[in-house]
Amino acid sequence: MNAIAFPAPRADILARRDAIIAGLAGLVLPEALITSDNECKAFETDAFTAYRRMPLAVVLPTTTAEVSAVLAYLHAEGVPVVPRGAGTSLCGGAIPQEDAVVVGVSKMNRILEVDYANRIARVQAGVTNLGISNAVDADGFFYAPDPSSQLACTIAGNIGMNSGGAHCLKYGVTTNNLMGVTAVLLDGTVVEIGGGHLDAAGLDLLGLLCGSEGQLAITTEATVRILRKAEGARPVLFGFPSAEAAGECVAAVIGAGIIPVAMEFMDRQAIAIVEDFAKAGYPLDVEALLIIEVEGSDAEMDAMLARIVEIANRHEVMTVRESKSAMEAAAIWKGRKSAFGATGRIADYICMDGTVPTGQLAHVLKETDGIVKKYGLRVANVFHAGDGNRHPLILYNVNDPVEAEKAEAAGMDILRLCVDVGGCLTGEHGVGIEKRDLMRHQFSETDLRQQMAIRAAFDPAWLLNPAKVFPLEGRS
Ligand SMILES: Cc1cc2nc3c(=O)[nH]c(=O)nc-3n(C[C@H](O)[C@H](O)[C@H](O)COP(=O)(O)OP(=O)(O)OC[C@H]3O[C@@H](n4cnc5c(N)ncnc54)[C@H](O)[C@@H]3O)c2cc1C
Known part of the structure; x- marks a missing residue:
């Protein structure tokens, strides 16, 4: 399965690898810098395992100041950056490219403050989703968005993908439970967006950042809403x-x-x-x-x-x-x-993620069956039905290239179907590389240009997670 293209790595960056690593070594502790092939291998893919690329290096800072110093340096050197949480993205959002440095926040994993009077928790961005609920559970509170990957995925990744979960029908997804972030722009500038208060003046930059798939800034801290658990x-x-x-x-x-x-x-x-x-x-x-x-x-x-x-x-x-x-x-x-884990015991699978109006569910389930049968494959459907967020798991054999290609083609047909019935390409897993080339099926050229112009306002040189979300063709 190799249909999705990555940009060719820039030869000038590869040639400067040793110097770039030396520069990074001056900014973070030795244990925060990973450069050997052996150790970088752990970061060459995420949960979209059909695709992988070895990064130039990996940095795992522990403070906002370190993230700021690293980004300012990489920006000055013109080196692409791929932000990473726990690497559980199912659409390849955290897969690196050969000329990029991965900046991971998994070591920034402290709960900074719990404020029950205002029902908020302030956490470092590498805290796991479940870690927040666990921290407040004994006092009868919880953090509502609950992706099935909540034991492992970070709040940074949740913000990156605007993640959801089984209980989001009532409580909303990440964007509805996020109050503020500390984020670092590519040039190293640290910004505070939103906070512990219920509304913020000015443009809704928090809404923009949530779901921006690591393309606008690196989140280092988050303030989230915590809720009182129901009686039963x-x-x-x-x-x-x-x-x-x-x-x-x-x-x-x-x-x-x-x-x-x-x-x-x-x-x-x-x-x-x-x-x-x-x-x-x-x-x-x-x-x-x-x-x-x-x-x-x-x-x-x-x-x-x-x-x-x-x-x-x-x-x-x-x-x-x-x-x-x-x-x-x-x-x-x-x-x-x-x-998803149980399905992995019996077959390889691609997990699709598209959303349809709930009134279209019955029709779309029938059509999905037809699509998958047309390719001679099997599908297991398990998804958040209340908000129309579908996850067909297309079963295939990863070692059979023909079957792998068919699985990918069936997945793309299913996503087109979601858009065609009035839905969209993603419900909660994001676009990443997986759905990047389908964005033109959802958006007009004018819509895409508008989105890219906003992205470019944060990152004019397209260095932050550049291979993702927007089709590679026709960007300029
Ligand atoms: C078994 C399984 C079940 C899943 N179930 C669900 C589910 O129910 N609901 C759901 O929504 N998702 C689900 N997912 C998908 C995945 O867990 C979510 O997308 C999750 O939010 C990713 O978090 P992460 O920490 O692993 O982020 P990563 O995979 O590391 O990154 C995700 C995206 O966020 C960006 N990013 C990461 N850190 C930062 C940062 N500090 N600043 C800016 N951008 C950043 C990355 O560049 C990437 O684009 C599941 C995945 C698996 C493997």
């Missing part, structure tokens, strides 16, 4: 005779004005894979499963569930199974959150 929460399993019936049920629940905390979808293939791994108690005799979670007091949960069950009954629901204990609830979520 109950995930319920709903089994359906077809994917279409489940998709229609999702649209009907949302259409009735009901917003559960989460509505997650799995098709028969995904249920079998996950159940075999997690023993979560999922029904194996259904074609599609919805995990719907409600929360609140017992009375509130009962009332909302009664309305959802009534709608599900109108959509041929076969099974309704409530979790009866905290252990059962945990098993249901463990299964869902380990779905």
